[in-house]
Amino acid sequence: MRFAQPGQSEHELAAHFEYLCARSGSQRPAYVPVVASGENALIIHYTKNDNLLFNDELVLVDAGCEYNGYASDITRTFPASGTFTAPQHELYAALLSVQKACVALCSAANGHSLNDLHYRSVELLRQELKQIGFELGWQTGVLERILYPHYLSHSIGVDLHESGSFDRGARLEEGMIITIEPGAFPSFITFRISLGPPGIYVPKDPAFPKHFQGLGIRIEDEVLIGEKDPVVLSSAAPKEIADVEGACQGLLGFEPF
Structure with a gap:
């Protein structure tokens, strides 16, 4: 966030992220970064990373590294200018509220599954969008098909999407044993998931409020x-609005290099 500046290319920001990870001990990227x-x-899953950053735009960075065989997967969205515009602020705040509410549910005592x-998350996002002017009640499935067209979470470990056979309907429990690699890696005493997106992606369509059109935000x-x-x-990794702006503006003490 501190390094990003209007006029930079997306691939320059991607390269800088990979450099910082390598300098801190990461052996390789976990996947091709999305900038x-x-x-x-x-x-x-945008990976061309070949456009320039413009002053009034948001930048979504979905990137992770591998460290000693384990993958990471984190997404943050921030303003290239260092300050959210009013519509960006409003939409980001709505999504952040949903993301934090979902994080709060991640305990064995709650008895929830990934499903x-x-x-x-779909229910909460619908409520949040209604409060800021989206009319979705009469459009069956439009939230899931257009504005939020992906699943909330996935397991993560020695692979980016760990254990493709994991039952999304199974309860998440403390002490769940995940076999990472027999004889080489220890079992987890807790289950690790990437709780991430919700995301919101508003196309240029008159069905949606004009001031939100063209905005894409994901927090993971x-x-x-x-x-x-x-x-x-x-x-x-900063995600509160004040912290994101502070990081972009150099107010949190982070060095860009």
């Missing part, structure tokens, strides 16, 4: 399921 400025953020969390954290409380592993 999507402006309307590129409407493309969920439960996803359905809850890694969360450990505890017995009564979640542990957000990616909590050091």
